[in-house]
Every structure is written in C-alpha cells, then in structure tokens.
Amino acid sequence: MISISARIAAAGVASLLFVSLAGAQEIRLGYLQATAGPFATLSKTNELAAQIAVDQINSGGGIGGRKIHIVRFDTAGKPDQAVIGIRKLTEDDKVLAVIGPFSSGECRVVFPTGERLGIVSMSMGSSAPKLAEPYTYAFRNTSDEGYLFSKLLKTMKARNIEMKTASVAYATDDVVSKTMGEVIIPNQLKGSGVEVTAAVTFQTQAFDLSPQVSQIMSKPTDVVGVGAGPESAIRIAQELRRQGYRGRIVGGSTISDPELAKRMGSAGDGTMFPTAFYPGLNERTKAFNDELVRRAKDAGIDRTSASQFDASTYSIVMLYAEAMRKASVTGAASNLAAERTAIRDQLRALKDFPALEGSITFQKSGDALKSSYIIEIANSDFRLIDTHQVD
Secondary structure, X not given: OOOHHHHHHHHHHHHHHHHHXXXXXXXXXXXXXXXXXXXXXXXXXXXXXXXXXXXXXHHOOOEOOXXXXXXXXXXXXXXXXXHHHHXXXXXHOOOOEEEEOXXXXXXXXXXXXXXXXXXXXXXXXXXXXXXXXXXXXXXXXXXXXXXXXXHHHHHHHHOOOOOOEEEEXXXXXXXXXXXXXXXXXXXXHHHOOOEEEEEEEEOOOOOOOHXXXXXXXXXXXXEEEEEOOHHHHHHHHHHHHHOOOOOEEEEOHHHOOOOHHHHHHHHHOOOEEEEOOOOOOOHHHHHHHHHHHHHHHHOOOOOOOOOHHHHHHHHHXXXXXXXXXXXXXXXXXXXXXXXXXHXXXXXXXXXXXXXXXXXXXXXXXXXXXXXXXXXXXXXXXXXXXXXXXXX
C-alpha cells in the first residue's frame, strides 16, 4: 500500500513534469517553400534566411521561453500545391502562422484559403498589385511592383537617361510577369512620356527567344522593359545583345537575383532594376549577408550575396516573433485559433518595426512599403545608383 506522503511526492513530481513539458512546448511556424517554378533561383536560399532568424530568436530565449520550430511544405511553385500546403500546415501541423508563399500566383489562392482557416500567411516575394488587400489574415513583406518601378523611372529621368521609345517583353504564364508586361511597365512608361512601340510575349520555359527579340530589333527602342523572372531576363538580355541591341534593359524586382550580373555577363551592362534590400547598406545588413553566404556555401549553394527575398524572409520571422511576444502566445493547442487571430491583430497594429530592410509599417492593403534601391549593372557587377525612402 502506497503511503499518503509517497502519493503527495509522486503528485509533486508529476506536477513538476507537467510544468516542465508545458514550458518546453515549441512555437510552430509553417513555411511554404518553392524549390521549383519560375522563381526557384530567387527562393532557394530563403529557407536559410528564415533559419538564421529562428536561431537568433531561440538563442535569445525564444518566445516566452519556448523555442520556434519551422515546419516546411514544398509547393514546387505550384498554386494548387500551395493550397494543399497551407491546409496541411494549419490543420495537421497546428502552426501559428505561415511564412510564404513566394509567388503572386500562389498568393492568389493561398490568401483566401488562409482567411477561411483563420491563419496569417506572409509572402516574401509576391508583388502583383492588391493581392492581399481583400483579406485580413494576408500580408506581404514586399512592395507593389508599380511602386518600385515608379522609383526606377524617377531615377532614370533624374539622370537624363535616354528613353523616348520602349518595347516590352514579358512572360504570359506567370501572374506577376504578365501584370508587369501588360499593365505596370507600359502604363508607367507612357505616364513618363515614353512611347511604347512594341510588345512581345513568351513562356517562362522558352529557351529560344530569338523570334521575340527579332521583332523588337525590327524597330529598336531606347529601352526594353522585361516582365519576367531572372532566368527569362537573362535569356532576353543575351539574345538582345547577340542581335546588336545597344539600348537599356530594365525590369522590376522580379529580376532582382543577386547573381544576375554574373550570369548575364557583358550582356547585362546597363541593365537597371529596383530592389528593397541592399546588403552593403550598414553593419547589420553586412552581418546578415555574410552569414547567409556562409550558410549557402555550407549547403552547396552558389551564392555571393543575399537577395531582397532572403532579407524579407528573415524579417517575416522577426515580425512574427514580435507579434507573438506582444500577444503572449503559448502555442497551446487549446488556444490555437485565438492566438492565430492575436498574431494578425498585432501585425495590423505594428508601427515602424526596425526590420533588416528598414522601418516597416503594414498598409491597409496588407503590404509593407519599404525604401527602394536602384541598381545598375556595370562590368558584370551591381552598382547602387540611387535610394528612395518610403513615401
């Protein structure tokens, strides 16, 4: 027969064990990563950036003593897989919030699904206009492509860069590329007094773009605006130079691959684009850049610099951490729905968060307008030629 004192002692041990287990409960974040698709070269190091943030948070005590753990789901850049992913992460893995997805095509279907499920998702790459605006749980740590491209044109005009006429080349099988080619680039060029004389289209997987470039070269323009991811932009640039084009190639942040200058080679000289992150900006950005490059090398990834999408992913984790601290989340299954909503509400109320890219306040649209940096490729390298603070 067990004595009363023994029972009390056993109960005490059980109580301490329960408290210990409760204190050790982890905070789960979901991550919709894309290892394939038109923007795979941009997204492949985002996971490393997220882990840098997680390691820093966990080494500093986590969230209320609980460590963050990332649960991953690979969408392969496909919208239908992204929907399956957010459902699995929400319903099966019981995550508190979701990092990603990357592309506008994925966000178009993930955002309404997340709204129905009552869970925040935040994209590091989507920039097609107004995708998050109809939803309360949808956020994008990115700036609208129209906003960014307007800053590029402002710099070009200030520097008296020749752009009386322009052509547009864009991919039709990707949401943001098509929006860039059909709406943003031509409309903003026209609004700046530039005559748009031609537009050619292609598929992102097309390897031979000589017919499209030949059409442009039948009447060369001062500027060729490219609406596409970096792979297509590289092929367009190289074919343009091969056929003797001497004007400027410009694009949006969709071509902001840190390896773009190296991969374009001499064909890229004069190419200009906007980005929301510049790794040489200050000591903090330099330290992040060095750590990202080191981890990429350890992972066997050829990366010489961090991208704006790496910085954005890092900041998403930090933004979630700030919101979770303010909401005093525990990750307890019994309170999951309420804590997911509390994270949303804290993000909506956040003002001037000191992110890696600069101060962030989310707009009513769910987007984070950021400072923009105008990059020009010269001698197969990047040059920062202008900076625009947030309006």
